[in-house]
Amino acid sequence: MRALNPQIDAWFTKQGWSIHPHQQDMLDRAQDPATLLIAPTGGGKTIAGFLPTLNELANGDHQGLHTLYVSPLKALAADIKRNLRRPVEDMGLPIRIEDRTGDTSATRRKRQRADPPHILLTTPESLALLVSYEDAPRMFKGLKRIVVDEIHALAESKRGDQLMLALSAIQVLCPDLHRVGLSATVEDPDAIAHYLAKHPDPCDIVHADPGPDPDISMLQIAEPPPWAGAGANYSIPAVLEQIKAHKTTLIFHNTRAQAEIYFHNLWLANEDSLPIGIHHGSLDRVQRERVEAAMVRGDLRAIVCTGSLDLGIDWGDVDLVIQIGAPKNVKRLVQRIGRANHRYNAPSKALLVPANRMEVVECVAALHAVKKHDLDGDPRGAGPLDVMCQHILIRACAGPIDPDTLYPEIKSVGTYSDLTRAAFDDCFDFCATGGYALRAYDKWKRLMQRPDGLWILRDPRSSQRIRMNIGTIQDTDTLKVRMKGSRGRKPLGEVEENFAASLTPGDTFLIGGQIVRYERLREMTVEVTRRADKKPKVATFSGTKFATSTQLSQRILRMFQQDSWPELPAHTADWLTLQRGSSTLPRPGRLLIESFPHDDRSHTVVYGFAGRNAQQTLGLLLSKRMEELGYDPLGFVATDYATLFWGLKPVADPDALMNTETLEHGLEQWLAGNALIKRTFRASATIAGLIERNLPSQRKNGRQATFSSDILYDTLHKYDPDHLLLRITKQEALRGLVDFGRIRDMLDRTSGRIDFVTLKRVSPLAAPMFLEMGRVPIKGAGEERLLAAETAALMDAAGLG
Amino acid sequence: MSHYAFTFQGEILHALASGALFWPKQNLFCVSDLHFGKAQRYATQGGSTLPPYDTLDTLTRLSDDISNTMARTVICLGDSFDRVGASDDMDDQAHDWITRLQAGRDWLWIEGNHDPGPIGLGGIHLANHTVGSISFRHITDQRTRGEISGHYHPKVSLKLSKRNVSKRCFIVDEDRIIMPAFGTYTGGLSVLSEPLVSIMKRNSTCILTGLQALPIPRPNAT
Known part of the structure; x- marks a missing residue:
């Protein structure tokens, strides 16, 4: 058992605390290359992560940076700084602790690079930026430990992939770096350990007492x-x-x-x-x-x-x-x-x-x-290539790079451990030349090879641009909201640009609990006045709509199979009983499709239980299929459980409709021009460095500073359909907004076992869907027709028709 | 081909859905801001390497339009090349293609701010040009009337039930026409932004381009 430094030990005693077993465990494993701690909130997790650091720094011998702490939130870094400084001061330890995030001033950031603190608290983006500087080796000299907080949240996102790529670069500078991950309870600790450790280093998992059940x-x-x-x-x-x-x-x-x-x-x-x-x-x-x-x-x-x-x-x-x-x-x-x-x-x-x-x-x-402690989660799959492209460019900013050493370095990241050399070379080529079938940029490469074989940025100016675009968070373009006449004072918040564009003067919406009235858009700021209305027009600004997890959906399907539902309130149990009597309840391993007339329209409900995004995509794909089969669909609406279609003719052949091959083919065609796909492309193209972020300073003058990603997508699709970024986009479409992966799983699970029920009227389970928001009219030539009608109306109104 | 016919200075003009202008009486075809070589210019300046198909795509659309209208005269209204020297960097295929298009027609390159010097391709180079009562130049000269110009890449947004549609557009009033950009990788300036708002009269018309050419009254600046 490793002993605590006397000053720290004395402090514990003074607080009347004794060290928790998992804290001692972490101390004992201080020399392991990687350790993952899983502990509930309030389990002294942070102290457990920092104890080895405090112990090693207590004698004041260490010069320069000793420990990096990375968290997904700026606020968390600031919070930890406060909560760590207090005990360190009480213990009288000679330890300097600072944070470094997007909010840190430029002077302080500069000073930190020249004279780093012992403990630096930061975020994945700020760390990636540090890695991009030529002086990174000096900054990270002597670094011993890295603590990744809330690692369960980071491991689920591209921010986390970026973090681990940055660590792989730091690990080269500091070969005996010890990694610690702090995690909340998760369904698959091994996956997080694999994510944390330098591959193939081992990573022990320490479980703190989970405490009593909630x-x-x-x-x-x-x-x-x-x-x-x-x-x-x-x-x-x-x-x-x-x-x-x-x-x-x-x-x-x-x-x-x-x-x-x-x-x-x-x-x-x-x-x-x-x-x-x-x-x-x-x-x-x-x-x-x-x-x-x-x-x-x-x-x-x-x-x-x-x-x-x-x-x-x-x-x-x-x-x-x-x-x-x-x-x-x-x-x-x-x-x-x-x-x-x-x-x-x-x-x-x-x-x-x-x-x-x-x-x-x-x-x-x-x-x-x-x-039952039955947690859910979807395995994330291999490390995303767009993030790796950004990493290659970041490495090139810091100095000459050699693909032959960079490749094994990236493979040492858990999520990239299966990366093939061919995939790496594709990404490297994309960074250097754009990777096009038409070799147009051999003269104007972004990265060029020096006579000694190393690769450098051809134009040193590009390092500035690359640094400005570091990060993987997809900023849906947002606009600040400000009270009219309060220029210079703090804005109320932000809304999505799309939402702002949908407002007309006089519209009211909620922000920060206030109802405000939209007055005008001025220099990319939404100006509003205060209102006391009772009913605001709803602010639909962002906030991800999560899809119900696969495991939870399956649990619901299993519940449906019970004979009765004593655990449900009577009103809900009665509803399910009614459905069982007049139609049937959806079953695991089978796909229920209902067909019934309502309001002079034929309705079809597909109970895929695949989650909101996948059901939405299914709606788009099936409506196309229905059009081909002559059912004349008019629209659909999707929830987490089902998609409801309405149209002129009833569905006659559900098997033809749900054919896996035709749906896959539909996806291929759909890749040609759907707005969701284009959004997916835009996200990946921005991360990979093909398009630059819309920086606020550039947006001010009203002229578009960046290229329309839609035009780039269309151009690639037309002239270079096998391009790396289109392949990445297709891969991404299996998850996220498009979530085709879950449609595929659903089709595999039910594999043609369709319960097709024809009814005379709306079924109990389908009824609530008629009240759902977000009905999607089926387009086809629809948008052009709408556009023609709208423009004609405008000309009429102006007396020009 | 989808177009919108309108009268300007007593002449009937066709605003084509592609963003080009056709004057049937003169058998004259006009496009603005082709910006050949834009992706390449971007790469030379240390920007990212955009898909290098913009010149090819712009040429394909230009060529389709010219053969559809069978125009005798073609006016390229400036910024045809994204920078001086872009025509030298153009590959042989594009070079030959332009030469073929020029065969049997009068081809006028109007100078723009991106391509002021003479360029190594056929055709006539002019600062501006006048046909009857209509003058052609790259940047509008607000003292003249009966003028067709480009330069600003106008675009307009329209609200369609729940979505916003943004289209490149012509903007037309009784004195002048400002043409949309024809080049594949060209961005746009909202018709509600300065200086377009001040240049054009309040009662000007925007003609949207895309699959159809559709006129709307210019939305009011808020």
């Missing part, structure tokens, strides 16, 4: 939830009662727009004026920090929030978590529940509030899963 249930509300929708307004009185009965309550929502609406309605009903705040990623940083500070002081009784509070900042005394809307994903639910009760060994308390009847079933299924 106290989790559905919030009992007298009124049944509505049939459809995601608002959960019916729950407001009951939720207010819960807020009153607890000290601090976190109220999680799945999207920012829902959080805004719920917050607004909560305040309309908040007769006691309980202090309730709102926190989500579209709000201005200053406003978020105000809410965070009020929360830490204990001034707030409740915070309406989104995923922006998912990660481990210590928010003080939260004693209740309420999840509004189905959790969609059991793992995330468990991690959210962990936000309540930060005291170790006290159960977290959580309540679920389904927003509609189907979500009641999903919530109950999720409760079962939590009790």
Whole structure:
């Protein structure tokens, strides 16, 4: 057993603490190349990660950087800085701790490069930027340890891939680097260990005591939830009662727009004026920090929030978590529940509030899963090539590179351990010449080979551009929202450019809990005035719509097979019984398709249970197929469970409709021009460095500074269909917004076993779908027709028709 | 071919959906801002290496239009090349293609701000040109009337139920026409931005291009 430095030991004693077994474990493994710690929130995880560092730095001998700490949030880096400095000062240790994020001033950043602190707290993007500098070897000299916090969140994203690529470069500079990962409870710890360690180094996994099971249930509300929708307004009185009965309550929502609406309605009903705040990623940083500070002081009784509070900042005394809307994903639910009760060994308390009847079933299924510790997650697959392209360019910024040494270096990253040399060479060629079938840039390569065989940037100016474009977060272009006449003061927050473009003066929307009136767009800022209306036009600004996980969907299908449902509220159990009587319930391993007339239209419902994105894609693909088969479809709407189509003729041959080959072929054709695919392409092309980000400074003058990614996509598709970026786009389309991978899985799972039911009227299970938002009209030549009609109307209105 | 016919200075002109202009009476065809070699210029300046098919694509569309209209006169309204010297870097295939297009027609290169010098291709080089009551130049001269120019790459956005559609467009008032850019990789300037707002009269018309040529009154600047 490794002993603690006496000063640290004394401090522990003074606090009346003894070292937790997992903290001792981490200390004992200080010399292992990689260790993964899995601990619940409040388990002293951060201290466990830093103990070996403090121990090694206590004698004051170490010069320069010793430990890098990387977290997914800037706020978390700042939070850890505060929480680490205090004990270090109390212990009287000679340790300098600083953070470095996008918010750090340029002077301080420069000084940090010349004279790095002992412990540097940073984010993946800031670290990638450090790796791109020529002086990186000096900066990282002597680095011993790296602590990756909230590694379970990073391991799921391209930000995490970028981080591990940056580490592979640092590892070359510091061969005896020790890696530590700190993770919340996950379904597959081995995958995270593989992600963390330098391949093929071993990585031991330390499990802290997970603590008692959470106290989790559905919030009992007298009124049944509505049939459809995601608002959960019916729950407001009951939720207010819960807020009153607890000290601090976190109220999680799945999207920012829902959080805004719920917050607004909560305040309309908040007769006691309980202090309730709102926190989500579209709000201005200053406003978020105000809410965070009020929360830490204990001034707030409740915070309406989104995923922006998912990660481990210590928010003080939260004693209740309420999840509004189905959790969609059991793992995330468990991690959210962990936000309540930060005291170790006290159960977290959580309540679920389904927003509609189907979500009641999903919530109950999720409760079962939590009790069984059955977490969900989809394996992420091999490391994405667009991120690797960016890494190659970043490495070229720092100095000459040699593909023969860079290739094994990248293969040492867990997620890239299966990378073939051919795939690497493709990416390298893309970085150097664009990788086109037409070799047009041999004279104007981006990377060129020197006589000594090493590759450098042909034009030194390009390093500046590459650095400006570091990062993998897809910024949907957002615009600041500001009160009219408040120039120079802090903006209220941000909305998506698309949303801003859909506004006309006089429209009202919610932001930060206020209703504001859109006045005008001025220099890329949305100017608004305050309004006291009761009904705002809804802000549909971003916030990812999560799809229900495969595991949770399967659980629901299994639940459907029960003879009765004593665990469900009567209103929901009756609904399922009715469906069983008049049609049939969807079954695992089979695909239910219902066909019925309604309102003079033929309706078809495909219960794929493949998640929202995949059901949406299925809607687009099947509507094309229906058009080919002569069913004259007119539109569709998708939920997490099913897609509802309406059209002029009933579906006669479901097997022809659901044929895997034709659907795959449909996807191929669809790749030619669908807007979702183009968005996917744009994301990858930006990450890979083909197009530059729309930087705010360039957008000011109104002239487009960057190339339209749609035009580039069309051009590539037409002249170079086998280009690397199109291959990457196709790969990406299997996940994310398009999620074709889940359609393929669904088709494999059901493999032609279709339950085709023809009914005289709408089935009970289908009925709520008629109330769903987001109906998609089927286009074809539709957009051009719409355009012609709209332009004719405008000419008429102007008296020019 | 989809076009929108309108009267300008007493002459009937066709705004083609492709973004070119055709004057049937004169059998005259006009395009602006071809920007040949744009992707290459970008690469030479240390930018990224964009798909190098823009020249080929622009030429294909240009060639289709010219053979469809069977024009006797072709006016390229400036910024035909993205930079001085771009015509020298053009590959032989593109070079020959332009030469073939020029055969049997009057071909006028109007100078633009990106390509002011003479270029090593056939055709006549002019600062500006006048046919009847209509003058052709690259950047509008606000003192003249009856003028067709390019340079600004106008585009306009239109709200269609739930989506925004942005299209390159002609912008037309009684005194002048500003043409959309024809080059494949050209961006655009909103007709609601300066200086386009000040140059064009309030009652100007935008003719959207794309699959169809569709006129709308210019939206009001907010």
